[in-house]
Amino acid sequence: MISRSGISVLRQARTQLRTAGPTPVASLSALARLLSSLAVLEQKDGKLNHGSLGAITAAKKLGGSITGFVAGGNIKGVAEEASKVSGIEKVISVDNSAYDKQLPENYAPLLVENIKKGGYTHIIMGHTAFGKSLMPRVAALLDVQQISDITAIEDEKTFVRPIYAGNAIATVESSDNIKIITIRGTAFAAAEAEGGSASMEDGVDSKAESTTEWVSENLAKSDRPDLATAGKVVSGGRGLKSKEEFDRIMLPLADALGAAVGASRAAVDSGYADNSLQVGQTGKVVAPQLYLCAGISGAIQHLAGMKDSKVIAAINKDADAPIFQVADVGLVGDLFDKVPELTEKLNK
């Protein structure tokens, strides 16, 4: 029990401490020295996923030190690859094949242990399927309100993110001590895979058990570029009428342009294209140099996934389709005539 006079002495001491403490940081560059970001990088089958290097780019914008984190079986090669990424200072790796299958139940406690040990101020990861399933779990374990799918960084606590399917852009300020952020891949280009020379360190392995186990996966195989990162995307909608027509009309056009293939929800729901090709609010968000779509009307939910493309081109027989309001190049016509003609002329 502290006596009344004791309390007042304590209070006095505290006041003195406050005035004697460091003066408030004035410049952002001084503050940057206090920042330390952990970029959570993804790997698959012993290969670093270069798409996940956008997290490093975001960390660079914040300033401060950048540490990369990788986990999985035989992780050395991945860690070495990550250590060469430009801008990275340290790579923490945890070698345990239990983390290969990206199960949030054991990966989240692993990340939390390493975050606590490293004392990072910012934890950054791509808003990918794994990032989406993992980071909120990590945030809850740390009692932090995550900031999802950001498209810009204003300062160390202020972030910009689209809401309402991209129909509004919100700027939010976080009051949490640790900022947990997922980034929109199209807004932060992957950092250069060369030029860095980070130190390497083993992380803490929390060895948490997962109640969930991985059973199997069924990934669509394709030689075409990956939809999320492709420079060009051709996309088909309900207007294609069947899977056979979708394949017959859209795939040669994709090949002529060296483009990835996307689809609207209508096309995916009708079975014309695989689910993983869906572009939109609930599918993939893309921002290629060229987005060329045919037979897509341009619903709000679809526009959410592609309206940040540099050039949008549309072919549709309905001159009033909303897609023409955002398209830089619009062609009114029957896609069954126009697309093959376009393919043929591009191939020349």
Add this chain to the structure above:
Amino acid sequence: MSGLRILVPVKRVIDYAVKPRVNKAQTAVETAGVKHSMNPFDELSIEESVRIREKKTYPSGVEDILAFSCGPPKSADILRTAMAMGADRSIHVEVKEGEEPEPLGVAKMLKAVVEKEKINLVFLGKQSIDDDAGQTGQMLAGLLGWGQATQASKVTFDGDGKGVTVEKEVDGGTETVKGVLPMIITADLRLNEPRYASLPNIMKAKKKKIEKMAAGDLGVDVGRRLKTLKVIEPPPRQGGGKVEDVDGMISKLKELGAI
């Protein structure tokens, strides 16, 4: 082995077909006089819960389907819809319009409900179409220490009443995981086709119970951690440039440097 006690959180959001407008003060999206409905992903979780009961896919059946919503008084309409679709009863945590808690706060409330109501399966939508955060289910799983399966497109139960196999939508295809109850599952678009509530069921739903609560009643701190500084309209695109034919399209694309 007891039956499933399913919790289905639902959210009242601006209808998906409405184009949202930012208010003049640039503080939020205009919600007054705008059509609202149940978040589309939440309809899928209700539908799936009701199907588990109807198709008896869980060996000991479904004991309870409890719908939950935290929102303004009008969220009661959404809970009525959930009950008309087949939920047995509801909990409504009433807050003022625009003062809805963030995902972390909602997850904390849900944890309290899970413990109080002895829930063994929570079915959430994968994201709400207003905030697009996609966090609540995973946060709840983390707080409870339960297994999670996000973006589910197919859910099946083992004969032993413990195992749950879930097909998930992931980047590039699907992935199948197996978990054990109790568990958190979030619904993706392709999980099912939600039913329309029939008039008799809408009438029946009026007799089902909505338990009203205040945020404080669940004994959790739902204080906001994020402050919205500003909400703006996205920069408009200058569209409308139409060309006559395929040649016109090619030359325009070349001009723009797109090919």
